[in-house]
Amino acid sequence: MTDRLYYRDSFLYDFDAEVREAADSPRPSLILDRSAFYPTSGGQIFDTGTVTAGDSQIKITEVADLEDGRVVHYFEAQDSVPHSFKPGMRIHGQIDATRRRDHMQQHSGQHVLSAAFIRLSNLHTVSFHMADDYCSIDLDTPTLTKAQVEGAERLANDIILENHPVEIRFVTREQAAQLGLRKPPRTERDELRIIDIKGIDVSACGGTHVNQTGQIGCILLRKFEKVRQGWRVEFVAGQRAVATARRDFIALTETATLFSAHIYDAPEQARKSLEEIRSLRKQREQSLEDLAAAQALSILAETAEENGRKVVVRTLADRDMNYLKLLAQKLTRTSTNVIALLATTSPQPALVFAQSAGQPFDMGALLKEVMAKLGGRGGGSKDMAQGGAPKAERFETALAEIAEKLL
Ligand SMILES: [Zn+2]
Numbered sequence: 001m002t003d004r005l006y007y008r009d010s011f012l013y014d015f016d017a018e019v020r021e022a023a024d025s026p027r028p029s030l031i032l033d034r035s036a037f038y039p040t041s042g043g044q045i046f047d048t049g050t051v052t053a054g055d056s057q058i059k060i061t062e063v064a065d066l067e068d069g070r071v072v073h074y075f076e077a078q079d080s081v082p083h084s085f086k087p088g089m090r091i092h093g094q095i096d097a098t099r100r101r102d103h104m105q106q107h108s109g110q111h112v113l114s115a116a117f118i119r120l121s122n123l124h125t126v127s128f129h130m131a132d133d134y135c136s137i138d139l140d141t142p143t144l145t146k147a148q149v150e151g152a153e154r155l156a157n158d159i160i161l162e163n164h165p166v167e168i169r170f171v172t173r174e175q176a177a178q179l180g181l182r183k184p185p186r187t188e189r190d191e192l193r194i195i196d197i198k199g200i201d202v203s204a205c206g207g208t209h210v211n212q213t214g215q216i217g218c219i220l221l222r223k224f225e226k227v228r229q230g231w232r233v234e235f236v237a238g239q240r241a242v243a244t245a246r247r248d249f250i251a252l253t254e255t256a257t258l259f260s261a262h263i264y265d266a267p268e269q270a271r272k273s274l275e276e277i278r279s280l281r282k283q284r285e286q287s288l289e290d291l292a293a294a295q296a297l298s299i300l301a302e303t304a305e306e307n308g309r310k311v312v313v314r315t316l317a318d319r320d321m322n323y324l325k326l327l328a329q330k331l332t333r334t335s336t337n338v339i340a341l342l343a344t345t346s347p348q349p350a351l352v353f354a355q356s357a358g359q360p361f362d363m364g365a366l367l368k369e370v371m372a373k374l375g376g377r378g379g380g381s382k383d384m385a386q387g388g389a390p391k392a393e394r395f396e397t398a399l400a401e402i403a404e405k406l407l
Helices: 097-121 146-161 173-179 239-258 263-302 321-334 363-374 395-406
Strands: 014-023 029-032 049-053 056-065 071-075 090-095 125-130 135-139 166-172 191-197 201-204 219-227 230-237 310-316 338-344 350-355 377-380 384-388
Touching: 029 090, 090 097, 097 125, 097 135, 097 146, 097 191, 097 201, 097 219, 097 230, 097 239, 146 219, 166 173, 173 191, 219 239, 230 239, 239 263, 263 310, 263 321, 310 321, 310 395, 321 338, 321 350, 321 384, 338 395, 350 363, 350 395, 363 377, 363 384, 363 395
Parallel strands: 310 338
Antiparallel strands: 014 029, 014 090, 029 071, 049 056, 049 090, 056 071, 125 135, 135 230, 166 191, 191 201, 219 230, 338 350, 350 384, 377 384
């Protein structure tokens, strides 16, 4: 078993220890007789830092719990400098204090928040998750309201301001049973580590915590969403809350600047813009429809009938496939004897072939034939087919060839 120095003092950032094991594979790792490094467990993520022995220093990049109670410290192998750690060697460990303080603020923040949800709404926390950017708790409840979330945030921040002492105690299971723990302990061990936020919350927990709730700084609740077993509430505490609020402010300011509006007016401005876009889109569709109908009439008027049919061949520019389809529909539905071979050169080179219902050709087959020559792809039904080609260069010749066949 590794003697876990963080169990008694979360503010111990450096320590001396002795190497018990040093391995190169599967990952370079160290096991020490004692360690202040926190291994990932109980929802809290690991510490990082350095281990030094003489001239040799390594960066600890991950710390994990082994089943037999030992703590394993993983480090990055440096090919050029083989590490020289051997069992029995004395080392000095240094924890990344900024990261540790952040984890203490998040984890103690979680205990306070969980207590606040119980006190206000009798909602119990079933799990806690800490990631690099945000944290979350899952509450055992079928419903959660905005008022409950805002109430818990307010109460949690009051508890932080009241600066309650946070005590670490070790008790037997029988003693623990008398303490009214927030949640039954998960471990089978005879001795339990208790985190006691005086007057607020008593929990069995192995994590690193602040000494006074004031050191949490503040807590900011973010997204809350329904999950399989209840409701998930995301939060950030301490400096992380400040950094998150800063990021939010920057994003909101950028958005507001786009609208030349105050940040609090940004949602209303965005809503107005979306409504405007929707209405303009509708108007544009109607205009294109009208334009296609007018263009179809003018094309049909200038196209002579041959063998009882009008074969329309047109190459357009700056019209998309949708407009081409619209025009093809207007052309072939206005009369019963029209065949439309349409192309657009930009923005994307594309072809649309269509015929009035009852005409004898197969537009799908004709289009495939042309596409095979142009190196494009497409298909469709007997009366309407569409496709895209990589280049528009040979469109005119290809369309003329097809038109020839149809006459
Ligand atoms: Zn905990």
